[in-house]
Amino acid sequence: MRSEPLAWPPVSAQAASLLEEAADLLVLHRDFAAAVERCEAGCDSLGTGTGHGPESSAAEVKCSLCVVGIQALAEMNRWREVLSWVLQYYHVPEHLPPKVLELCFLLYSKVGEPQVMLEVGSSWLRDQANRSLPEYGSLLELYLVHVLLPLGRFEGAEELVRGCEVFDSQQQLAFLGTIGESRCQWARQEEMRSAAEEQQDEATESVLGGLSLCCLYSSFIISSALSQKLLTTLTLLRRALRSMSSHFYLLPYKKMLLATFLLYLVVVRLDPASPTSLPFIYKLVQLFRQAWAAVFSPLHRPPIQD
Incomplete structure (x- = not known):
């Protein structure tokens, strides 16, 4: 139905x-x-x-x-x-x-x-x-x-x-x-949950502590390496200065002073391209003789040839 x-x-x-x-x-x-x-x-x-x-x-x-x-x-x-x-x-x-x-x-x-x-x-x-x-x-x-x-x-x-x-x-x-x-x-x-969070915090602290120690150790190694490198550089620099000073001591002081003075006259005071440079050469020779007589003593004065 x-x-x-x-x-x-x-x-x-x-x-x-x-x-x-x-x-x-x-x-x-x-x-x-x-x-x-x-x-x-x-x-x-x-x-x-x-x-x-x-x-x-x-x-x-x-x-x-x-x-x-x-x-x-x-x-x-x-x-x-x-x-x-x-x-x-x-x-x-x-x-x-x-x-x-x-x-x-x-x-x-x-x-x-x-x-x-x-x-x-x-x-x-x-x-x-x-x-x-x-x-x-x-x-x-x-x-x-x-x-x-x-x-x-x-x-x-x-x-x-x-x-x-x-x-x-x-x-x-x-x-x-x-x-x-x-x-x-x-x-x-x-x-x-709280215990798991505490364990996680402790693990994080231990990891951070280990990282801090590693960072300190790395900093110590780096600083030690830099100090050693700086010390080596200073030693080499001291040796180079000592060698240069000893080399300068071997050079005749009076001759080096005279050569420096002549170089100053030629470079600064004398212009070879100038027309007035030829008369000045004669004056330069006279000045050279006077400097020679003043620098070297009569006992060790070498002969001068014109």
Whole structure:
């Protein structure tokens, strides 16, 4: 026997048709961008005045459209847009359907960003209207396991469990035991992390100390090499000066002085290209005789030939 199709209102029928297209694009054709477009068009066709209670057929269609849209955005690795994309149709976290909130908890926990759902989940769980929903207990458990405990919010988790009227005493004890185990595991991980950081710091200090010693040793070697090289250079320079001085001492002092004086007269005072240089040569000879007589003593005066 074939079941009769559901009689949707005109607006809901249009949204339901878009929902069917979006589901086909998501599952069969794997066209995620087109699926998101169909979901957005379906949510826009329902308008902002649609109720969010579970008794509303329009609310069910809207929730299904958001579920398909979340899956399509996640497939395109656009998970960062999921929460803002959903809230543009529900406006406040308290109005999110349980199925949509559940998907958001699981999605942001899977990608390692549970802090995104911290305030959203707290607002939804504090709402009095949501406390009467049958999914409240399961969503509270998801919030504890996938949001509060991974973030180390153990005190807030204990307060939430003790103040929850949905859980009986056994369930509360079970959840408090889970919170205690998570607290101990968190403390062990913190100790291991701090120990690893201390070991890394010690290794870094030892490496830096070794590098400092190497640098000091290298500086000492370089300075020693420079000092040895400088000492060798000074020794050679001293030997060269000693050799030059001894060579100068071997030269006749008086002859060297006379040669220097004659060179000065020829280079500075006498210009061979000048017409007046010939008369000056005679004067130069007389000056040379006078210098010769003044320099050399009468006992050692050599003969002078004109």
